[in-house]
Amino acid sequence: MSVGAKVRSQLAKHAPKLEEAVVRANWRRHNRDRAFSPEQVTSPPLRALLDGLSSDGVAVGTFDELIGDRPLWDEAAARAHELYAAWRPEEEAEAGSKASYLTKLATGKYSADDPFVRIALHPNVLEVANGYLRMRSHLRALELWLTRPTSGAAVQTQLWHRDADDVMNVKLFVYFTNVTRPAGPLTYAPGTHPLGDRREMPEHDEHRRSSDEQMAGIVPEAEWRVLEGEPGTIVLADTCGYHKQLKPESDERVKLVCHYVSGTPYVAPAIEISGIDAGALTDDQYYAVFDRARG
Ligand SMILES: O=C(O)CCC(=O)C(=O)O
Structure with a gap:
């Protein structure tokens, strides 16, 4: 172990808040060539989403407020319903596995004109994500x-956890179905995100997942945000804060998930977009697609 790593592991043990600050400062330094000032976000609806995300780790709004492009919404909703209608259950997934309750109706490869890509690369979305991360x-x-609803106890992402994919991240969730409690909304413990003041780790199992009782030891249940919403609801969250899917009791849920990270994440990219007209991209979009500056 290097001297730096030894110092950090001692810091993590004895002064976790200081260690986090050191890790974040290093992360910012490594990403300084793509710095983005949150002051650039001036439109009131985008500012409100950015402020909520920064203070709580989660913010909720509507597609209209965030993007405001009705034809794009209609196209994306039609595509989501088409993919859902074409879906056929595969053979029974192992009980308790992620596949038993979650199917990816779209993943990996897309063409640039796909409505999901146009949402994920929309300048307003990138402005809020970049404003929160303070980098492109x-x-x-x-x-x-x-x-889907399943029988039995909550498992996997239905238990409280935080993602270890980067120092900070942003996920945009776009709801295509009515997400009420029976459909299992995303549930978030505000203030547990890297910029929050509730960074203590709750008691947990060997997979670092926590029960409701354990989570309530850090953030009282009355403060949890259960993110219900109609089709057209959008949620922005830093999933490096504690969250889970409330276990769905009876209803299905279809949502788009767009995942934004820094230039130095801990996980590999999982997307390939064909047919991009690089010359037509804004600088933010260029970084979002190619993970580097133009030129
Ligand atoms: O399905 C959900 O609402 C939870 C999502 C989740 O755990 C994640 O995106 O990391």
């Missing part, structure tokens, strides 16, 4: 999820 982000993944 990379679109790491884009997926359409179908989640």
Whole structure:
């Protein structure tokens, strides 16, 4: 172990907040060539989303407020419904596995004119994600999820956890179905994100997942945000803060997931976009697609 790594591991043990600050400062230094000032975000609806995301780790709004392009919404909703209608259950997934309750209706390869790509690369979306991360982000993944009710206890991402994919991240969730409690909305413990003041780790199992009782030891249940919403609801969240899917009891849920990370994430990219007209991209879009500056 290098001297630096030894110092950091001691810091992590004895002064976790200081260690986090050191890790974040190093992360910013490594990403300084793609710095983005949050002051650039001036439109009131985008500012409100950015402020909510920065203070709580999660913000909710509508597609109209964030993007405001009705034809794009109609196209994306039609595509989501088409993919859902074409879906056929495969053979029974192992009980308790992620595949038992989550199917990716779209993932990996897209063409540039796909409505999901146009949402993920929309300048307003990138402005909020970049304003939160304070850097030009990379679109790491884009997926359409179908989640289903299953019998038994909560498992996997239905238990409280935080993602270890980067120092900070942003996920944009776009709801295509009515997500009420029976459909299992995303549930978030505000203030547990890297900029928050509730960074203590709750008691957890060997997979670092926590029960409701354990999570309530850090953030009282009355403060949890259960992110219900109609089709057209959007949620922005830093999933490096504690979250889970409330276990769905009876309903399915279809949502788009756009994942934005820095230039130095801990996970590999999982998207390939064909047919991009690089010359037509804004600088933010260029970073989001190619993970580097133009030129
Ligand atoms: O399905 C959900 O709402 C939870 C999502 C989640 O755990 C994640 O995106 O990391």
